[in-house]
Amino acid sequence: AQTVTQSQPEMSVQEAETVTLSCTYDTSENNYYLFWYKQPPSRQMILVIRQEAYKQQNATENRFSVNFQKAAKSFSLKISDSQLGDTAMYFCALHNTDKLIFGTGTRLQVFP
């Protein structure tokens, strides 16, 4: 069975600081994709960053980067220079066999 675990229900960070959100997963597949999605209060799901499992290099998107440890099945998200607009729910997700499996989410609060 495929599972995605986010062990931090809530996190908080001060504006301009760095925060890391944790995610672990389990899959028997060798080819898969991992994602971080942001869901702000509007509830619209926004893709933050994507990682292909066959790529060793960690993905980066501006202030967002991941630490992908394939052997450990770990996929953490680092947000640098946090902004008030980063306040949202963040979901880690695993994709293979045409389905997205979501973690339970981490609520991130950025305060001034």
Place this chain on the structure above:
Amino acid sequence: GAVVSQHPSRVICKSGTSVKIECRSLDFQATTMFWYRQFPKQSLMLMATSNEGSKATYEQGVEKDKFLINHASLTLSTLTVTSAHPEDSSFYICSAQGDSGLSSYNEQFFGPGTRLTVL
């Protein structure tokens, strides 16, 4: 990125009535659409996957006779909650996926969601 719309954004209905939610891909053809359900402060749970022109595939535990899904065209899928009850109140989100072409991954684009409240 591609745009997916949902209508209505919010609906309130009486217990026992049926409610239809539309999901449209506005600027691409969606060969596959997904329907998710999200309870307050919880994650997205996949309900079913629909491919254009064929029957939807439901996840375990989802009643196919209660949640009717139709994907009659490459730009429209509908979810009908039949004989709705208060426990069906939730946030319903659709996503659409086009033809991946040469890409090994087929991105899902999400709609803005529909909040259903059953009185």
